[in-house]
Structures are given as structure tokens and as C-alpha cells.
Amino acid sequence: MDPYILDWITMLIRWLHVVTAMAWIGASFFFIHLDASLRPEPDIEPGTGGRTWQVHGGGFYEMRKYAVAPARLPAHLTWHKWQSYWTWISGFFLLTTVYYAQSQLFLIDPAVMALTPLQAAAIGMGGLLAGWLVYDGLCRSPLRADDNLLALVGFGFVVLASYGFSKVFSGRGAVIHTGALMATIMTFNVFFVIMPNQRKTIAALSAGQKPDPLWGEQAKARSLHNNYITLPVIFMMLANHYPVTYADPAIIPALTALVILTGAMIRHFYNLRHKDHDKSPWWAWLVAALAIWTAFFVAASASPGWREKLGLAPLPEAPLVHDAGLRLPPPEVVAIVEGRCAMCHAAQPFWPGLDNAPYHVLLDTPQHIAVQAAAIQRMAVMTHAMPPGNVSAITARERGTLARWLAGS
Ligand code: HEC
Known part of the structure; x- marks a missing residue:
């Protein structure tokens, strides 16, 4: 596809993705805070919920939580799910248009593995998909009896998956x-577990039955x-814009572990x-501070410039590996x-102030x-975004030469 059009498409999808993700995470933070700020009050039977007050946008809000469900279901009920679904859908399109x-x-680094697109x-x-199935299996296994153990195994699994990705x-x-x-x-937690269980609870209550506590x-x-993974996910999403975090695939499992620890x-x-x-x-x-501090040094140990500053031996020159079918300019x-x-x-x-090639380009x-x-x-041809501010004084004639080469290839 024309790279100019592709850029516009990814820009628009990214816009949607960031907006829906903000709406999702915002709602999620809001409800976590709301839940934690509920107080028991004399008119509420103990163990059945609580109440809290908030002020926002010139109005006062009285919020009442019903622990399992209210005695009578209201006619109008707002579900918070589309923020999550749209974040995933737009994220998947972005992954497809940018990476696939x-x-x-x-996505492909022939020095790691020579894959076809x-x-x-x-x-x-x-x-x-496989990662989700393994995680879901872990959550349904006997490990579910112990929340902390399950969290630890889940953490280990995500780090292992990052290791797998860094090998391909x-x-x-x-x-x-x-x-x-x-x-x-x-x-998928929202779509396959949280929402269906909520619906089952409502169906049971409407039928006058007691909901299975397992659903809750x-x-x-x-x-x-x-x-707990909200903050680490956002770090990983932003990390792909910062080569300091990904320039060397070998550091990615350690980085993943430390970032999850920090965010959690x-x-x-x-x-x-709250x-x-x-x-x-x-x-x-x-x-958190120790973990992110360690993450910095793990990443810096992969940067040629910082290895020197830290007194580490230089890394061996990576061999140039390229697709044999490449048409050289x-x-x-x-x-x-x-x-x-x-x-x-x-x-x-050797441009002052740069330690890594921008975007690893x-x-x-x-x-x-x-x-x-x-x-x-x-x-450099369809737009004049590079060189920035034309610092290296590329001429119109040189851009023309690039354009003719690109048109011919
Ligand atoms: C003065 C240093 C400098 C020079 C010279 C320079 N670039 Fe860049 N380049 C950058 C920086 C900084 C970025 C990151 C820009 C950003 O963060 O938006 C970048 C980003 C890029 C990207 C990635 C953009 C993206 O969004 O994926 C490409 C491709 C690129 N430059 C190509 C070129 C080409 C081609 C030239 C020469 C014609 C060039 N650059 C000259 C500093 C430079």
C-alpha cells in the first residue's frame, strides 16, 4: 500500500485506540476508587454494600453499592464493556497495519530469525491466542485456590512469553x-469471564435463584x-516508541519483569x-523505584555508549544478516x-545528544x-519530515534522486 495512505490510516486508528484506552482505564480507575471509598451507613445492612459521595462538574453524586445485587433490578442499567472491547479491536487493527x-x-529481524511476513x-x-489460552487454563487450574500463587505464576508466564517473542x-x-x-x-477477561458471569448472576436473580458464588x-x-497489569501494559505500549527499551531483544524478558513489578x-x-x-x-x-532503576541499568547495558560510561566491555559487533533477495540501492x-x-x-x-538510532531506524x-x-x-520524499529541520542540508536535487530510486524499486 502507498506508505502515505498507510500513515494516515494508522494515525486514525491510533487516535481511536488511545481515546478508547483512556476511557477504559479511566473507568477502571474510577470504579476501583469508588469501591474502596464506600462507607457503611446506618441504613445499609452490614455486608450488603456501602455509600459514598462525590462532587464533580458542579453537581453532587450519591453513590450506593449493592454487594451482590439490589432487591429489584432497575429498568436502566449501564454496562461498562465497550471501552475495553474497542481498545482491543482498535489495538488489533493497529498491530495489523503497523506490524503485520x-x-x-x-517486526522481523533476520539476525534473530529469518521469517517471512x-x-x-x-x-x-x-x-x-495461545498466551490467552495458557493464562485462562492457569486461572481455572487448582492454582485458583491461592490468589498470590496464581498471580506469581501468571507473572512468570508473561515474562516467559516475552522471552519467546524476543527469540522470534x-x-x-x-x-x-x-x-x-x-x-x-x-x-478477554472482560469478554469471556467478567461479563458472562455478571449476566449469569442477573439471570439467576431474576429467576429468583441464588447466584453461584463461584461466578463472583x-x-x-x-x-x-x-x-495490577494496567500500568505495565501502558508502559509496554509506549515502549515501542523508545528504542532505549527495545534496541536489544535479549533484555526484553528482564525489562518486562521489572516493568510489571514497578507498575503492580x-x-x-x-x-x-483508597x-x-x-x-x-x-x-x-x-x-517500584528500585525496580525501574534496575530496568534502566538493564537497558543501558545494551547501549554501546552507556556500556562505556558504566565501564563495561564493548559488545561484540553484531553480524549483518539480511534477506538474500534484497535489492540494494x-x-x-x-x-x-x-x-x-x-x-x-x-x-x-555521532550526532550530539543521540545515543540510539531514533526508532532504531x-x-x-x-x-x-x-x-x-x-x-x-x-x-524524506513524500514529506520533508526528515532530516529534522533539514539540519544536514539535504537538497531538492538529492530528494529527487531518492524519489527516482524509490519509484524504480
Ligand atoms: C539530526 C538527526 C537526524 C537526521 C540527520 C535524520 N534523522 Fe530521521 N529521525 C531523527 C529523530 C530524532 C527521529 C525521531 C522523530 C520522532 O521522535 O518523531 C527520526 C525518525 C526517523 C524515522 C522514523 C519515523 C517513524 O515515525 O517511524 C525515519 C524513517 C527517519 N527518521 C528517516 C530519516 C532519513 C531518511 C533521513 C535522511 C534523509 C533522516 N531520518 C535524517 C533524527 C534524524
Whole structure:
């Protein structure tokens, strides 16, 4: 597809994705806070819920929770589910248009594994589905009797999955698939467990039967998992815009573990604080800070510039591995790109202030230039976004040369 059109499409899908995700996470944080701020009041029978008051937008809101269900179901009931479903649907389209439609740029790294685009997409989607099935199986296994053990095993499983992704995809592809797996678990928890169980409860109550307490327990366990992975998921989604986090696929499992720990600790702090201000677990911030501090050093140990600063031995030069069928650009194109772009877009850029190639886009060898052809077209021919502010003074004639090469290839 025309890269210019593709950019517009992904821009619009991303817009939708971010908006729905904000609505979902906003609602989720709101209800966690609401639940924790409920107080028993004299007119409410103990154990059947509570009440709280809020003020917002010039009005006062009296909120009353009914622990299982009210005696009579109201005629009008708002369900919060479409925020979650739309976040997943738009996220899946974004994954498809960015990573599966442009897998040569963002998903496949021949130095990790020489996949065809079809294989890469199949592994990506298959990995998400298989990951959900394993997680769901764990939640239904005898492990469910122990919340903490289940959480620990689930955590280990996500880290293992990130290791698996880092063995087949580029660093960026591994980071986004780890995030997508966590996000898929969250939405599928809503779709396959939380919502159906809520409906079963309502059906039982409407039929005058007692709802099975297992339905509530299952839904609560899944909601708790969703709560603790909310922040790590957002980190993983943003990480694919920062090569500092994914430049080396080997660090991704450790990064995943540390980011989940950081995000879960911050959530833990707020979960307990909303319940009782005086019992805020301040130690959770200490663990979170240590975890993210460690994540920084894990990532820095993969950066050539930072290895030097940290006094570590330089990493061995990675062998250049490329698709044998690649059509290499002619020498005049290589000269332009190496002269106008490679000072920033190299494994070790020498442009002051850059430590990594932006977006890990490498333009320092004929092979790298060939792989990035569509990106060069988008950033330096169809738009003049690159070089930024034309700092390296590319001329109109040189852009013309790039355009003729791109039109011919
Ligand atoms: C002064 C340093 C510098 C030079 C020179 C430079 N770039 Fe970039 N490039 C950047 C930065 C910084 C970004 C990240 C921009 C951002 O964050 O939006 C980037 C991003 C990119 C991207 C990725 C954009 C994306 O959204 O995926 C491409 C492709 C790219 N540059 C191509 C080029 C080409 C082609 C040239 C030469 C014609 C070039 N760049 C010259 C600094 C540079």
C-alpha cells in the first residue's frame, strides 16, 4: 500500500485506540476508587454494600453499592464493556497495519530469525491466542485456590512469553507483542469471564435463584489481575516508541519483569490507600523505584555508549544478516543517505545528544537503506519530515534522486 495512505490510516486508528484506552482505564480507575471509598451507613445492612459521595462538574453524586445485587433490578442499567472491547479491536487493527503490514520494518529481524511476513504475522497472532489460552487454563487450574500463587505464576508466564517473542521478533516486535498479550488477557477477561458471569448472576436473580458464588469469585480474580497489569501494559505500549527499551531483544524478558513489578507496586499502593489513607503502603514506592532503576541499568547495558560510561566491555559487533533477495540501492543513493541521515541513524550515532538510532531506524549500510526504503519514502520524499529541520542540508536535487530510486524499486 502507498506508505502515505498507510500513515494516515494508522494515525486514525491510533487516535481511536488511545481515546478508547483512556476511557477504559479511566473507568477502571474510577470504579476501583469508588469501591474502596464506600462507607457503611446506618441504613445499609452490614455486608450488603456501602455509600459514598462525590462532587464533580458542579453537581453532587450519591453513590450506593449493592454487594451482590439490589432487591429489584432497575429498568436502566449501564454496562461498562465497550471501552475495553474497542481498545482491543482498535489495538488489533493497529498491530495489523503497523506490524503485520510492515513486518519487514518493524517486526522481523533476520539476525534473530529469518521469517517471512506471513510466518511473522501467524506467530504474532498465534502467540496472542495461545498466551490467552495458557493464562485462562492457569486461572481455572487448582492454582485458583491461592490468589498470590496464581498471580506469581501468571507473572512468570508473561515474562516467559516475552522471552519467546524476543527469540522470534525484532526487539520492537517483541515489546509490542508482550504488551499486546497482556492487553488481550485484560479484554478477554472482560469478554469471556467478567461479563458472562455478571449476566449469569442477573439471570439467576431474576429467576429468583441464588447466584453461584463461584461466578463472583472468578470475576473478582480476573478484575484484580486486570487492575495490577494496567500500568505495565501502558508502559509496554509506549515502549515501542523508545528504542532505549527495545534496541536489544535479549533484555526484553528482564525489562518486562521489572516493568510489571514497578507498575503492580504503584497500583498496590493506591489500592490500599483508597481503602485506608492512614495505611498507605509507602514501601511499595521504594520497590517500584528500585525496580525501574534496575530496568534502566538493564537497558543501558545494551547501549554501546552507556556500556562505556558504566565501564563495561564493548559488545561484540553484531553480524549483518539480511534477506538474500534484497535489492540494494545504487551508489549515489547510498552516498546521499549516508551523508544526510546516517549521522543520526546508525547503531552508534555521532550526532550530539543521540545515543540510539531514533526508532532504531538504521541507515548506515546499503542493506539497511534497502530495508528502510518505504520509511525513507515516507519521511524524506513524500514529506520533508526528515532530516529534522533539514539540519544536514539535504537538497531538492538529492530528494529527487531518492524519489527516482524509490519509484524504480
Ligand atoms: C539530526 C538527526 C537526524 C537526521 C540527520 C535524520 N534523522 Fe530521521 N529521525 C531523527 C529523530 C530524532 C527521529 C525521531 C522523530 C520522532 O521522535 O518523531 C527520526 C525518525 C526517523 C524515522 C522514523 C519515523 C517513524 O515515525 O517511524 C525515519 C524513517 C527517519 N527518521 C528517516 C530519516 C532519513 C531518511 C533521513 C535522511 C534523509 C533522516 N531520518 C535524517 C533524527 C534524524
